[in-house]
Each structure stands twice: as C-alpha cells, then as structure tokens.
Amino acid sequence: METIFGNLQGLKSSQLKQLQRLYHQRIPGDRITTPEFSQRLAAISTEINLPVCAYVNRRGQVIRVGIGTPRQTQIPPMELPRYGAERLSGIRCIATHLKIEPPNEAALTAMAMQRLDALVVINITGTGFTRRGGGATGYVKEAYLAHLVPQDARALIPSAAIALSKNGQSTSWTISPPLDLDALGQQDFIDLVEGLEAEFRREFIAEEVDADHDRVLIVGVMTDNMSLQQFHDTLAELARLVDTAGGDVLQTVQQKRSRIHPQTVIGEGKVQEVALTAQTLGCNLVVFDRDLSPSQVRNLEAQIGIRVVDRTEVILDIFAQRAQSRAGKLQVELAQLEYMLPRLTGRGQAMSRLGGGIGTRGPGETKLETERRAIQRRISRLQQEVDQLQAHRSRLRQRRQHREVPSVALVGYTNAGKSTLLNALTNAEVYTADQLFATLDPTTRRLVIPHAETGEPQGILITDTVGFIHELPASLMDAFRATLEEVTEADALLHLVDLSHPAWLSHIRAVREILAQMPVTPGPALVAFNKIDQVDSTTLALAQEEFPLAVFISASQRLGLETLRLRLSLLIQYAVDSQ
Numbered sequence: 001m002e003t004i005f006g007n008l009q010g011l012k013s014s015q016l017k018q019l020q021r022l023y024h025q026r027i028p029g030d031r032i033t034t035p036e037f038s039q040r041l042a043a044i045s046t047e048i049n050l051p052v053c054a055y056v057n058r059r060g061q062v063i064r065v066g067i068g069t070p071r072q073t074q075i076p077p078m079e080l081p082r083y084g085a086e087r088l089s090g091i092r093c094i095a096t097h098l099k100i101e102p103p104n105e106a107a108l109t110a111m112a113m114q115r116l117d118a119l120v121v122i123n124i125t126g127t128g129f130t131r132r133g134g135g136a137t138g139y140v141k142e143a144y145l146a147h148l149v150p151q152d153a154r155a156l157i158p159s160a161a162i163a164l165s166k167n168g169q170s171t172s173w174t175i176s177p178p179l180d181l182d183a184l185g186q187q188d189f190i191d192l193v194e195g196l197e198a199e200f201r202r203e204f205i206a207e208e209v210d211a212d213h214d215r216v217l218i219v220g221v222m223t224d225n226m227s228l229q230q231f232h233d234t235l236a237e238l239a240r241l242v243d244t245a246g247g248d249v250l251q252t253v254q255q256k257r258s259r260i261h262p263q264t265v266i267g268e269g270k271v272q273e274v275a276l277t278a279q280t281l282g283c284n285l286v287v288f289d290r291d292l293s294p295s296q297v298r299n300l301e302a303q304i305g306i307r308v309v310d311r312t313e314v315i316l317d318i319f320a321q322r323a324q325s326r327a328g329k330l331q332v333e334l335a336q337l338e339y340m341l342p343r344l345t346g347r348g349q350a351m352s353r354l355g356g357g358i359g360t361r362g363p364g365e366t367k368l369e370t371e372r373r374a375i376q377r378r379i380s381r382l383q384q385e386v387d388q389l390q391a392h393r394s395r396l397r398q399r400r401q402h403r404e405v406p407s408v409a410l411v412g413y414t415n416a417g418k419s420t421l422l423n424a425l426t427n428a429e430v431y432t433a434d435q436l437f438a439t440l441d442p443t444t445r446r447l448v449i450p451h452a453e454t455g456e457p458q459g460i461l462i463t464d465t466v467g468f469i470h471e472l473p474a475s476l477m478d479a480f481r482a483t484l485e486e487v488t489e490a491d492a493l494l495h496l497v498d499l500s501h502p503a504w505l506s507h508i509r510a511v512r513e514i515l516a517q518m519p520v521t522p523g524p525a526l527v528a529f530n531k532i533d534q535v536d537s538t539t540l541a542l543a544q545e546e547f548p549l550a551v552f553i554s555a556s557q558r559l560g561l562e563t564l565r566l567r568l569s570l571l572i573q574y575a576v577d578s579q
C-alpha cells in the first residue's frame, strides 16, 4: 500500500501520484541517500510548498512517506521494529525543510525517539527545474546529516529526580556542517551505522546492571490535592516497591498538573519526554505512581512503545514473588486475576468500538470472550478455596477461643518491624528483612505476659500479619480476606509504627484507614512506636505529645519490651472486659 501520511488536503492527484512514486525508489544499500533521490524529494516538496519526509530501511527501500516535519510524520512506537538501547531502529529519515537552517530540536527529538539510523534534513531553495527526460535539479540548497551518538547513560541519572533538560542537551546527537548533495552521497552509510551500533553495544553491556532486572523509569504526577512532602513520599515508596520487585530505577520523570489527563494521565509533551528518556536509557518498563485505567495503559503503551504498569501491578508482582504457602499463592493468584479481568474486558470493548470490518471479525473477540470466561471460572474456583481457607482458620480460632486464650494481632505499615517484634517476644523464626511485604502468611505464637490484675503469668496468642500500605489495592484486600480476618477476629490489636520513617504519621493514617474499611470492626488498638534506636529526640517528643498512650520500643535492640508486655496485658484486660 502506498499510503501517504499526514494532511493531504488540497493536494492535486498528480502531486499525490508523485509522492506515491517515491515508494518505487531504491537507494543503494551503502548510501544514506543519493543526489537524485534528494532532488526528487525536494522537487515535490517545493511544488506543494510543504515539508516531506521519506523513511528508508537498511535495504534502501522507502517504507513510509509523509507530509510534514519529522516530528509530525514520525512512526508510532508500536509500529517500529524491535530495537533496544544497544541498537538503532534500522530506519532513516530524509526530510525536506522549507527554510535554510540546521535540523531543529523537534526533529532531533523525533530521531532519538525512533532511534533512527540517521536524519537527513534537506534545505530547499524554492526554485529548481526538471530536466527533459526526468531528473530534478537545483531544488536543494544544502543538507545536514544528524545521528545519535553513544553516551554514558549513567551521567543521565542524577540523584535528584529531574527530567532531561528542556533543550535536550543531555540527549546526545551530532549534526554535520552543511553538506552538498555529492558530499552527502559519498558518506558510507554501512560504516556509519555499524560503527555506531558497535559503540552502543559496548556501552550497553558496560552499564547493564543485571540482565534479568527490569530497567525502570518511574513517572510521578503531583496533583493539587497533595503536598510536596506527600508527593516525595509517594515517589520514594514507589521506588522501594520497584526495587523490592527486582527492578532498577534508572530515572524518575515528574509532572505537576492540576488535573490528571484523562487519556494519558500526563500531558502530551510529557509523554514524549517519557518516551525519549526511556529510549535513551534503554528502559524496558515504565511505572506510574498511581492506578491506571485499562485505556490509559493502552494509550500510554502506544505512545511510549514499552510496557507501562501501575503501582498496583508492582505490588501484586511483589506478592507473587513472596508467596510461599499454598494459601498465600492462592490469594495472590486470586488478586492478580481480579486485577486482570476488567482490563481484559476493557480491551474487548475498545476493539468492538472500532466497529466491524476487516480484522475485527473472527477469533479475536470470541477468543477474548472465552479467555474472559475461563478467568472468571478460575476466579470463582479460587474464591471458593479462599472461603474454605477462611472456614478452616475460623475453626482454629474457635478452638482457641474455646480455651479462652486471648489474642492480639500485630498490624502496621509494611516494614514497621512486626515480624522482628514477634521474633523478639516469642523466639519465633519468622523471616524479617528490610524489604516491603516480607511477610504474607500470618504466624501465630504463644506469648506469656503478666495478668493485669493478678500479676500471674498468662498465655496469650499473638499473630504477625501482612503489612499494610497506602491505598492497598482493592483486589488484594479481597483476596487476602482470609489472612486479614486474623486482624478482625483478634481481641485486640498492637499497631506497630516505624518511627524512624519520615512518613510515620501518614503511615499511621493509612493503617487506620484500612482498618476502618474492614467488614468487621477490629478490637481496640495499642500504638507502639518501633525503631526508637534510630530516632532523634525531636521526633520522639512529637510522637509522645501526639500519642500520649503509646509505647516506645526497639524490637531489634530489645528496648522497652517489658513495658510493652505490661501494656499488652492492660490492653487484653480492657478488650476482654468490654466484650
């Protein structure tokens, strides 16, 4: 098909034919362009008085002709051949430009985004003629040859999260001095691209962190309803989540917006910047700091050209990696399917909205339907299993209650030190780590504390639970209901807070919000501030003032544990009395 891209309005059919005939041109494999081809392109461009771009592959075939600038005619990422940071796309662009000037930044950016082999910008004179028997001449004033150059991508990763500078200084390309067409025609193209690719490869290998780590670009959007502090906390937490999931965060791009862009979350220019940054750094994953709708993911992926995921997907991924027990795996699978299902449906709807016609009939839609039903069946099976699990746990709990052993559930933000505390109090051996969501499965242990009234030793049960996080994905809440029931069924809660974390106050709020959303109201809670070995006196004083009833401990240093036991017994006493 000889499609001419861009706005064709006002073109004569003879002009359209001339443009289409460009597709029949063949450029010798080792030349960037030939004087004949350049003149011909310039002649058409002069006649229609519009810039024209021709895209040529390594075999010298013209694969795309468009009216407009390189930026306007650029190939959408999804249609580009597969390429990575170590390669070029194998496509070059020969563009005409109506003014006498070197390639501008928009054109160079388009080159970088598509990882073009090269960009030739032909300045046209506005005059010229066609010799008898064909052969245009005199249309070209001069030409510029631009191409990407390898750079040390690590220099692009500042510790503070800033985007590429607006003027593109940090993207590396070179532009030749103005060349005449003969000089341009004599450039050895194969030498140029092979030399460049060898360098790109060398650099890529040198900086490759780990082949099976995702190379991640984070996108943060600061909206009016959040403070700068909140925004930074969110981004820092997202970076930790990505890290925990096994990704390397190479860059963070931020945008301030009063409202989220409905189609792409961030604005059009920012999407371009993300695409460019991701290409330049060789990222293979873009992570957004908020939940994305299925159509937002689609739009973004189409424009950026690499996989785009949201925060929930990262959390689900961590859970999937952590799940050890059968129950844990079951609940994670359920959460993942529940997250996936509306996204599948969404895709189906989008496809049907395109209307009937070639490509929309046949197995596409039906396959999706079948897939959807299969997933739904699996979800109900899993849900049944979770119900059984729930019933089993509840029988265990009844047996305990029957023996009248009071119970306390350890709750708190992820990484607060819950498992460390359980281990310190009961000599349990629960896995602890400076990672988010180290624990998925609840562990219950017996703990002996003095009775509040008699002072006699009494046994209670204490359960370590899965950590909470801001905006805990709804699908996780649902899937983990069997596990979370440990929280609602306990007589009382011990709410552990990492006081050494700068966002401790907002962590308390997040935990309380999640507790408030639980179907059954949990028992009374005692707040315990942990990691006081890492806390300065100002913070300590502030916490004491805000939470006069709280206990201060260090689980790992075993500080304040005696006081904690005493306060726990008071809490139990109060909880049991008020039941």
Ligand SMILES: Nc1nc2c(ncn2[C@@H]2O[C@H](COP(=O)(O)OP(=O)(O)OP(=O)(O)O)[C@@H](O)[C@H]2O)c(=O)[nH]1
Binding pocket: 412, 413, 414, 415, 416, 417, 418, 419, 420, 421, 431, 432, 433, 434, 435, 436, 437, 438, 439, 440, 466, 467, 468, 530, 531, 532, 533, 534, 553, 554, 555, 556, 557
């Ligand atoms: N400095 C200090 N570090 C602590 C203290 N208590 C726990 N930690 C550390 O905090 C990190 C998290 O501890 P965990 O016990 O795994 O935390 P958790 O609340 O169970 O976390 P999740 O299971 O991931 O939700 C570990 O690296 C612990 O060594 C403490 O009192 N002081």
Ligand SMILES: [Mg+2]
Binding pocket: 418, 419, 420, 431, 432, 438, 439
């Ligand atoms: Mg834990």
